[in-house]
Amino acid sequence: MSVRTEEMVLNMGPQHPSTHGVLRLELTLDGEIITKVVPHIGYLHRCFEKHCEVMTYPQIIPYTDRMDYLAAMGNEFGYVIAVEKLLGIQVPERVEYIRVIMAELQRIASHLVAIGTYGADIGAFTPFLYCFRDRERILNLFEITCGARLLYNYIWIGGLSHDLHPDFIRLTKEFIREFKPNLKELNNLLTFNKIFIDRTANVGILPLETAINFGITGPMLRASGLKWDLRKDDTYSVYNKFDFNIPVGDGRMGTVGDSWDRYFVRVLEMEESLKIIEQAIEQIPDGDVTAAIPKRIKPPVGHIYSRVENPRGELGYFIISDGSTSPFRVKVRAPSFVNLQIMDELCRGHLVADVIAILGSVDIVLGEVDR
Amino acid sequence: MIYDFFYNLTGSVIISGTVVALLPLFAFILPFALFAVLLERKVAGHMQDRLGPMRVGYHGILQTVADIIKLIQKEDIIAKDNDKLFFNIAPVLTFAGSYAAFAVIPFSSIFLGADIDLGIFYVIAVTGLVVAGILMAGWASNNKYSLLGAMRSAAQIVSYEIPTILIVLSIVMLTGTMSLYDLSENQTAYFWNWNIFGGPNLDIQKFLLIPFMLIGFIIIYISTLAEVNRTPFDIPEAESELVSGYHTEYSGMKFAMFFLAEYANMFAVSAILVILFFGGYQSPLGYLGNTLNIPWLIPIEQFFWFIFKGIFFVFVQMWLRWTLPRLRVDQLMTASWKYLIPIAFVNLLIIGVISLI
Amino acid sequence: MKQYFNNIFTALVTILVGMKVTLRHLFTPSVTIQYPDVKLPLPERERNRLYVNMDDCIGCDQCARACPVNCIEIETVKSVPGEDLGKTSNGKKKALWVTKFTIDFAKCCYCQLCVFPCPTECIYMTDVYEFSEYDRNNLIYNFSTLTPEERRQKLENLEIYNQEKESKKGVS
Ligand code: SF4
Ligand code: SF4
Numbered sequence: 001m002s003v004r005t006e007e008m009v010l011n012m013g014p015q016h017p018s019t020h021g022v023l024r025l026e027l028t029l030d031g032e033i034i035t036k037v038v039p040h041i042g043y044l045h046r047c048f049e050k051h052c053e054v055m056t057y058p059q060i061i062p063y064t065d066r067m068d069y070l071a072a073m074g075n076e077f078g079y080v081i082a083v084e085k086l087l088g089i090q091v092p093e094r095v096e097y098i099r100v101i102m103a104e105l106q107r108i109a110s111h112l113v114a115i116g117t118y119g120a121d122i123g124a125f126t127p128f129l130y131c132f133r134d135r136e137r138i139l140n141l142f143e144i145t146c147g148a149r150l151l152y153n154y155i156w157i158g159g160l161s162h163d164l165h166p167d168f169i170r171l172t173k174e175f176i177r178e179f180k181p182n183l184k185e186l187n188n189l190l191t192f193n194k195i196f197i198d199r200t201a202n203v204g205i206l207p208l209e210t211a212i213n214f215g216i217t218g219p220m221l222r223a224s225g226l227k228w229d230l231r232k233d234d235t236y237s238v239y240n241k242f243d244f245n246i247p248v249g250d251g252r253m254g255t256v257g258d259s260w261d262r263y264f265v266r267v268l269e270m271e272e273s274l275k276i277i278e279q280a281i282e283q284i285p286d287g288d289v290t291a292a293i294p295k296r297i298k299p300p301v302g303h304i305y306s307r308v309e310n311p312r313g314e315l316g317y318f319i320i321s322d323g324s325t326s327p328f329r330v331k332v333r334a335p336s337f338v339n340l341q342i343m344d345e346l347c348r349g350h351l352v353a354d355v356i357a358i359l360g361s362v363d364i365v366l367g368e369v370d371r
Numbered sequence: 372m373i374y375d376f377f378y379n380l381t382g383s384v385i386i387s388g389t390v391v392a393l394l395p396l397f398a399f400i401l402p403f404a405l406f407a408v409l410l411e412r413k414v415a416g417h418m419q420d421r422l423g424p425m426r427v428g429y430h431g432i433l434q435t436v437a438d439i440i441k442l443i444q445k446e447d448i449i450a451k452d453n454d455k456l457f458f459n460i461a462p463v464l465t466f467a468g469s470y471a472a473f474a475v476i477p478f479s480s481i482f483l484g485a486d487i488d489l490g491i492f493y494v495i496a497v498t499g500l501v502v503a504g505i506l507m508a509g510w511a512s513n514n515k516y517s518l519l520g521a522m523r524s525a526a527q528i529v530s531y532e533i534p535t536i537l538i539v540l541s542i543v544m545l546t547g548t549m550s551l552y553d554l555s556e557n558q559t560a561y562f563w564n565w566n567i568f569g570g571p572n573l574d575i576q577k578f579l580l581i582p583f584m585l586i587g588f589i590i591i592y593i594s595t596l597a598e599v600n601r602t603p604f605d606i607p608e609a610e611s612e613l614v615s616g617y618h619t620e621y622s623g624m625k626f627a628m629f630f631l632a633e634y635a636n637m638f639a640v641s642a643i644l645v646i647l648f649f650g651g652y653q654s655p656l657g658y659l660g661n662t663l664n665i666p667w668l669i670p671i672e673q674f675f676w677f678i679f680k681g682i683f684f685v686f687v688q689m690w691l692r693w694t695l696p697r698l699r700v701d702q703l704m705t706a707s708w709k710y711l712i713p714i715a716f717v718n719l720l721i722i723g724v725i726s727l728i
Numbered sequence: 729m730k731q732y733f734n735n736i737f738t739a740l741v742t743i744l745v746g747m748k749v750t751l752r753h754l755f756t757p758s759v760t761i762q763y764p765d766v767k768l769p770l771p772e773r774e775r776n777r778l779y780v781n782m783d784d785c786i787g788c789d790q791c792a793r794a795c796p797v798n799c800i801e802i803e804t805v806k807s808v809p810g811e812d813l814g815k816t817s818n819g820k821k822k823a824l825w826v827t828k829f830t831i832d833f834a835k836c837c838y839c840q841l842c843v844f845p846c847p848t849e850c851i852y853m854t855d856v857y858e859f860s861e862y863d864r865n866n867l868i869y870n871f872s873t874l875t876p877e878e879r880r881q882k883l884e885n886l887e888i889y890n891q892e893k894e895s896k897k898g899v900s
Binding site: 055058059060061062063126130133136143144145146147148151153161162165185188189190192193194195 | 735738739742743745746748749750753759771772773774775794795796837838839840841844853
């Protein structure tokens, strides 16, 4: 005779310390084992796409900042590339270099938040603050360049709002020099800690095939073992001029595609980003960054889909232009939104504590999920 | 002893009993909790390249006082569907459990509530009350997170009591006493006489014992960490999973009671460790009172050393907390049943064999 | 069995390594500052509260049109001939009375889009960032230098002028 057990429904969020914003997860538990996860989204919905239809093209840029607010530069970059393609304009070399530097700095900043909060989810609070300390220095770099720390409105259609600050190159070099040992320290403190490995290795294994079927992109896909990075595979801007690797998950501590791999791919990516920044700083040409900004932005009738590699994955913009100064429709393929749907698949059969570990390794930003 | 002192002074059993019972609370636990909370925040702050509290008083030394005042002022919220009776009893019970342990802890050779022969046994038994309190809190809160936290906590404390007891057993086997006072008295003077260095007898046994005492110490330190729910075993109140576990629903003074119990417990287990392995209240380097021939100085020195050692281990607990991630429930059980208990058993056997030599 | 001891060993070693890191940080100076007492110097391109220098504003409405959240409200009245409004500092002739110029900082997202199109560079970002208020209405800043009476008067002036023109037209 078997004992009758009852399933318990546990609501995690929207106000919960580690749902990374206002996400609600409806967990169905059998004891402490997860049998089903239903993510409920929409608590941060701000009608971004609808708003765009009444904005002029440059006015949309501050709005794109607010999608993935941890990687605002990346969002602007993607949007601007799409509009430039629509307009068919070429931007000066220097602008492209600066954009790449900014996007890579932003990638480091974003990954630092991802890693830090992941540590905090697992229970180690100290690495979180170390990460934020370093992120703060990147934000300082952004601040001297454009005056804002989080939502920049820096990358404009056809150019940039400001040229680099005279101190920028020196400070960036300083940052890179001091950041490298910090990264090593972070690895000592968290990455290779036995408890951390035990919590994350072999948890939430995402096989490559499932990942592709679900449309997962970014570090999550690479952690599952596929070398797929739009910076190399569908190269844009000046990324083809730099020499960098694409780190993939190798299942060093468990199985390929587990949470630890997803975490560690991000750590490795930061190192690669440092490499790109170092090269870009060396090669950066002179030029006028505002020269190519069009006076009136009125793209011809048509549509475009353009994608970039954001810290969280493939960020795509689909823009339909009806020939006026505002777009007819803007649709965003937000990487977090796509990546979040894997939760149910990954969490089944794990414990409640693992939900946190898995959600942290998926690394969502609710601003982008809900838009 | 203190009790006799007050008895002689007042001649009344009730007065002297009450005074002795309340003495650790006011002389020690409250000031200690105030200090330890501040220490925790300062340690956390400085380890994370921050400063910690800085506003109230010089470098924030009055911060916890301000916090306590805030907690007292707070509304005592009891949700509609809580089990009111248990909800109210739980914090008291939890605190009583950790408070009762202080009755037998010898702070110095004269500052000692009661010298019971079964001292260590009593401590282990009485801290079991904490489990009851936590379970009650979790159940009465009528909150799923609280319940999960309480369940985890009960399972955790019960399974980590086993390795603790096994190590305690090996010490008891070696020294032949369960009285905490006798245990401290045995490891008299100079640090090489402490149990961690093989006890006071100077023979081959002492040197054979040292490595096993070290292992024993590490095991008991880990398991006491788990018993007081500190990181890496703070699963019952894992704030990133269970919000804050069994005391999610508590506010105001009741929350403060849990908090106080937690910090009192931290010191209690450190004190037990100090008594078992690090000579209790004995000074590591001899007494100033003996050299200067001032007998009344000795208990004060002893008190100082005891507090110093206790707080050192509390500091290590904090240090660990701000360094390590936390384990998962099943890993917690694995650590206890697969690692600590077998090793503790082997350790017990080896110490037994050595003591026969 | 080997795995078993290996686990114990790596656990202890990595814990000790981590403890070394945190211990070292215990003695490194902190990176935070005590904010209201100590303040960080602001970079020169700082983007904070806007300021409008009304002496230079020609009321061209460009800033309001650039703003993505419509937080600038401008109302202008044409000046009548004979009224001299003076010139802006870069030599542009002013032709409009700016009877209303408000910026709602509760809506403003500090994107700086309004700053660039201004022909006289009279709207710009300042370094004031501590201006929180208890009432949201207090965040609506009024920059217009004209008092309500003056505003009414300007409107009347224009009306009278228009009527005169009308009647002149009618006559001729
Ligand atoms: S900064 Fe941006 S939001 Fe604020 S007034 Fe200027 S254009 Fe509008
Ligand atoms: S753009 Fe400049 S001149 Fe024109 S209305 Fe705005 S502040 Fe005045």
